[in-house]
Amino acid sequence: MIMVGGVAIRHILFILTFISLYGYTLFYLITNRIKIFSVKKGSFLGSFNRIDILAVIFEISMLMSMTVIPYIKGTNLHYAYSEVFDSAAIFSLFFAVSYLIKEKQINMVKLLSYLKILIFLFAIGHLALYFGQEKNSHFIENFFSLFSELVGENGIIQKVVLGHGGYTRVMFNTSIYLLVGFFVFFYQFSKNKWYDYIFFAAEILAMLTTMTKSLWFGAAGAVVFAGIAIFIYGIKTDKKLAMKIVATVIFTIVLIIGSDQFVFDGSVTIRMNNAFVTESTIDEDLNGDKAQLDKEGAAVSNTIKLVQISKLLDKWKGSPIIGYGYGSYVPDYLRSKEAPFSYEMQFFALLMKIGVLGMAIWIFFFVMQFIYILKNNRKSFDHIISWLFLLISIVICVQTNPLLISFTGMSVILFLSLMTIHIMLEERNGYICCDGGI
Template sequence: MKIKKTLFIKIFIYLMALRSPLILVSMFCYMISTRDLIKKFVINALPFCLFLVAAILYSLGNLNAVDNVLGESRDILLSVFVAVFLLSCCDVSDDNRKLIYKTLKATFVFIAIVKVLILIFSVVTGVPMPLIISWIRDSWNIQMMSLGVEGTFLARLQIPLDSAVPFFLYFVTKELIFTTEKKYRVITAFVFLLISMLLTLSRAFWAETILFVGLAILFEAGIIRAFRIALVSVITTTLLLLLTPLGSLIFKLIDTRFGKTSMANSASDLERVWQNQMLYNSFIDSPVFGHGLGYFIPNAMRSITTPYLYESQSLSMLMTLGVLGTLVLFLLYVFLCFKTIYNDNNGRLKIIVPAIFLVMWVFSGSVNPLLFGASGGVIIFLTAKTSSLYKRDDAQDL
């Protein structure tokens, strides 16, 4: 039986959600079977590779630990490979673009369904959610953050790839606006993704979700339709919060992350402020070139296994690469995104939405150590495809 080449793209995305190194195998399998893609991939990835080689040599010259230098370089390179591979696949075939959108949506929805099933399992069996999360984390080696909600059976359900979901909701909202047939499918996916974001208990993800859904409505629906959508949303949300049991749960979720009495919030915020001050002080010591990749502050480590990772990864990049290195790396990502946008729009540049995407990517990296890696690569891919990942004509096909 002949295997379809596009299966490797699907496998790549599925394995990405599992944080499996086998994504490189699926990527190379598709590249070998599609020779046109190799040239595009190399051209787009080469500037990043040259930059990383220079950064690694500088870092090793500063006597930073080899494991840490290679570990941080790997995270950056993974984001580049994910973004460039998906963009190159879209360049090769428009069918690939549609396939990637559908597969990403299916992956994110599947993750949301798993979260809901964990929630249901916890309620039915009485097993605390933090215990289930610990079991999944230890058994499957999946990074999941945990935080209980006082007075409820709920707890934080968050994996690294969740950081890309708010950005992806921009496109799902577009699909919701343009789709006329079988709209219930899109609505179901949209609701599951909202639930998934709610269960992350991340204030940053909540803010980004509201922003990107609102942004899609504002830019794609038109003024009159946007007003109608906003009115219906406000009425529906009000009824849901005030007249159903879900209301009290949602209010408790919000209070857990915004309430002044939450000890977890206070401790987390104080630690972040202290850590940011330490990062800033270290940055001032070497502001131009930085201390090199893999560098960390011994008395301000977030993790023993990955000491170079900080909650404010955006600020830590200034510490490691300095203003010059950070600016060069950021401009490489910007150039990749806007070159794609320029080509997708026949020589026209659409700046506003992708610029907001990039700003929110940096913002997200300032409160979560998820700037790079697979999730960062997906965000860069979505930024480059803001105007073309989902098109109005796709409403008939997806």
């Protein structure tokens, strides 16, 4: 939300991060006399595995769909750049970090500890804004006015709006990081202490404050899968762990139901009941009622999405293999004048933009990551399941919100891919980090 000299602070932080990571990588290569361009074992390129090679293809695919394909198809190159440059830039960090992980110069275990704390504080921020707004209808407005003053009126004020039913919702683009918080909890599940459940509870409540069904479906759908899989694993190998999983599931269900009734005034139930509504009959007895208003809003939103699918598919049929490139849109169906390429239905929008070939590269990249994890790490099954949990969560939650192709969304994709490298090395090589690195 902070601008520095007209430049978003995330861009400044990215540049500093890029310089520090690749600068340190170069320093490490030079001081250890490691060849950069040799493909022999022990060199920089020689350390590349299949996942690294697929990551190169993945990055090139994004760049091609940002430059060459839009040029060929006549798509506005400025729009292409605006849509995907941040994502391509973020993912470019993979190659330096991947190498430093393999060289035991980056401690991913410590990184997870930092993330756990930061995401917990982020969750507390959601709760503070929600409860503040519930007590004072001008709280969020006043909060961001104060924030704007503190940064010298030089910032982008986050839009946190009321839902159709008049309920408070605290939703940021970065709220998707709450799913990463769940990942950390599951990843360290067998080692979790009592206070980790406080972190977990805060993240669940923060997720509910977003009042965003796509995030809920992402978390809930994958949690069920992960819970069942770890439960089976626990029964076979560790009865105590199995009971811990059962207790966690019960804890989660009770917390959600209880908070819906006593904290969120039934808004969670109302939102979920209206998840797939496409028609809304007017009930005069409920005129102005929160449930009725939300139903009307959900019906309008869902109908728009169905129309959007049809429009995007019609456009895609004109270039099914390579698409029209990032930045492309349906000329007679714009969802935003500032960003005409932005659509809620992510899968169909991506299909139209990068075609079957581009989608195949995305799918193949993550399928191969999962296969590699299975082949190289069969002892830490909870780590494998937690990785799959985060992948499925992201896939589900971005389907009805344009969160994937963004600075935030791609940072989660980057994190997921880096965890693949870490999990692969974790037990295969008796991986112990670190040897005086970062």
